[in-house]
Amino acid sequence: MDAASVAFLRDVLSSTGWVERTRQLGLYLRATRSRGGLLVVGSPDEEPWHLAAHLNDEARLSGLDQLAPTLIRWSPPPGAPPHLAVGMDRVEAAGRGETVFVVTEQRAPVPLLERVDDARRTGATIIALDGGDPELESLAHDALSVPAKDGVFTFDAAQHLVSAAAGDVSRSGTRLIDRLARLAERITGPRVPD
Template sequence: MDAASVAFLRDVLSTTGWVERTRHLGLSLRATRTPGGLLVVGTPDEEPWHLTAHLSDEARLSGLVQLAPTLVRWSPPPGAPRHLAVGMERVETAGRGETVFVVAERKAPVPLLERVDDARRTGATIIALDGGDPELEYLAHDALAVPPKDDLFTFDAAQHLVSAAAGDTSRSRTKLLERLARLAERITGPRVTD
């Protein structure tokens, strides 16, 4: 989905609350402190390749290196390229400053929940995009559940909106400039213009 399609989707969903919720989750992904510390993991049956690719693009285009994702796979094949050879043991070693982003449209299996729980206990931030899995959402610091019966807002649409929001620096720059202007005004007094 290109930027124009994402903008169109945001317009269509503007009155539903989904845009704000996906923006919030996208911004939560920025809590990761280091490149490679954003671990994106799915279920054994559904690896989140597509979302990982979008996050990689967003990291490159926005300059937010902490968004550069690491795709974690359940069974990487022997001899896989390095970026496709990261196994579930990486979730087990996740710690402070790292984020485990679980993308699971269907119920997360128990082995995934156990690894996520272990990562949480060692200080990793847990974020979930799911289809309404209460056990996964209980473990997550932040989660967005996408109902399976919504014809307009699909799980695929949510992935596109979350990744686009994660890389959207326009809002954070505007807020930073507004804060700096308020600070400058407190220090120097209000600006007078002719």
């Protein structure tokens, strides 16, 4: 989906609340402190490589290195290039200043939930984009649940809007209050929405 398509989708969804929620999730992804500390993981049957590629593009275009993700794979094949060879043990090693971004339309399997819980306990920020998984959402600092059928707002559309929002430097805010909020998030972790 190109920038014009994303803009069109934002216009179509402008009165629904979905645009603001995807922007909020995109901003949460920026709380990651360093390049490679944004860990993008899906289910064993659904690797979010497409979203990871978009986040990598957004990191490059926006100059926000922390958006350059690490794609986590359940079973990286032997001999895979380094960017496609990172396994689930990386989620277990996640810590403060890193973000585990779980992207799955399916319910998260128990082994994923266990690893996410471990990462949360060691200080990683947990973000979820899911199809309605209360167990996963209970572990997340912020989550966006996309209903299976909601017109033009599909799971694929949500991924495009979130990645575009993450790299949208024009909306990042340069006001003092915005900078202070970002500083506070770095020190204490992101604010959990009410």
